[in-house]
Amino acid sequence: xxxxxxxxxxxxxxxxxxxxxxxxxxxxxxxxxxxxxxxxxxxxxxxxxxxxxxxxxxxxxxxxxxxxxxxxxxxxxxxxxxxxxxxxxxxxxxxxxxxxxxxxxxxxxxxxxxxxxxxxxxxxxxxxxxxxxxxxxxxxxxxxxxxxxxxxxxxxxxxxxxxxxxxxxxxxxxxxxxxxxxxxxxxxxxxxxxxxxxxxxxxxxxxx
Ligand code: ADP
Ligand code: MG
Ligand code: MG
Numbered sequence: 001x002x003x004x005x006x007x008x009x010x011x012x013x014x015x016x017x018x019x020x021x022x023x024x025x026x027x028x029x030x031x032x033x034x035x036x037x038x039x040x041x042x043x044x045x046x047x048x049x050x051x052x053x054x055x056x057x058x059x060x061x062x063x064x065x066x067x068x069x070x071x072x073x074x075x076x077x078x079x080x081x082x083x084x085x086x087x088x089x090x091x092x093x094x095x096x097x098x099x100x101x102x103x104x105x106x107x108x109x110x111x112x113x114x115x116x117x118x119x120x121x122x123x124x125x126x127x128x129x130x131x132x133x134x135x136x137x138x139x140x141x142x143x144x145x146x147x148x149x150x151x152x153x154x155x156x157x158x159x160x161x162x163x164x165x166x167x168x169x170x171x172x173x174x175x176x177x178x179x180x181x182x183x184x185x186x187x188x189x190x191x192x193x194x195x196x197x198x199x200x201x202x203x204x205x206x207x208x
Contacts, residue, residue: 001099002060002099002104002105002150002207003060003098003099004059004060004063004098006207007057007063007064008052009206009207010202010206011045011052011063012052013202013205013206014045014048014198015049017198017201017202018038018041018042018044018045019042019045019046021038021194021195021198022038022041024038024194025037025038025041025191025194025195026038026191028188028189028190028194029191032177032178032181032185032188033176033177033178036077037077037191037195038191040075040076040077040080041075041079041195043074043075044070044071044075045071047071047074048067048070051066051067059097059098060094060097060099060100061091061092061094061095061096062091063091064087064088064090064091065087065088065092067091068084068085068086068087068088068090069084071087078120078176078177078192079192081119082119082120082129083116085112085115085118085119086112086115086116087112089111089112089114089115090109091108092111093107093110093112094108101150102140102144102148102149102153103144103145105140105144105150105153106137106140106141106143106144106153109133109136109137109140109157110137110140110141113133116129116130116133121175122174122175122176125171125174126171126175127171127172127174127175127178127179127190127193128175128190128192128193129190129192129193129195131164131167131168131171131190131193132161132162132164132165132193132194132197132200133164133200134164135160135161135163135164136158136161136164136196136200137157138160139156139157140154140156140157143156150207151207151208154203154207155204157204158197158204161197161200162197164193164197165189165193165197166189168189168193169186171185171186171190172185173190176192178190
């Protein structure tokens with residue numbers, strides 16, 4: 001069962017993880033982009049944590065909605081509006097709920113994913129965050145459908161995201177800055193797919 005307290009734990013863990021992985025994500029982006037993805041994610045989630053310190057959210061959806069607005073305001077680039085849309089539609093899916101079960105969480109991830117697809121118009125295989133998120137959310141829906149609990153569901157999702165992340169290495173980028181490189185984008189892991197993998201892994205670690 002997901003609670004407000006666990007939601008806050010997840011967001012704070014993301015603050016910690018993106019601070020820890022700032023250099024790594026930026027290095028990945030320096031290979032096929034403009035060397036700022038780690039800086040962007042760290043700036044965004046530091047601001048999310050600062051907002052949590054300033055004002056305790058009253059519900060799961062309020063915490064996630066505030067996260068969306070902070071990310072849209074502070075991250076910039078391609079990933080800011082994409083992650084912002086993700087958290088906004090994720091929050092809407094959990095509106096009015098004091099707690100959430102695995103099926104609710106899977107539906108919320110699905111809603112967030114749809115928002116990214118709608119805004120970014122990318123597809124699986126384009127070498128973006130979708131290559132980690134799509135297989136992960138598909139796995140969540142299957143496991144939630146089988147009545148699995150949240151940790152089991154997220155365990156499967158993180159495994160699927162990890163495989164999706166690895167598959168970006170051999171892909172040619174079709175969206176975002178990396179697409180300017182064409183074939184030369186091959187051989188490099190996508191930074192956004194990497195940050196999406198961390199997003200899921202942090203949920204698994206804080207929602208046990
Ligand atoms: P920018 O490219 O503007 O500097 P970031 O470096 O923060 O932004 O984010 C780059 C990441 O955004 C990419 O690695 C990719 O995963 C993701 N991305 C870019 N364009 C799209 C898109 N249209 N749909 C989904 N993800 C995208
Ligand atoms: Mg960049
Ligand atoms: Mg940039």
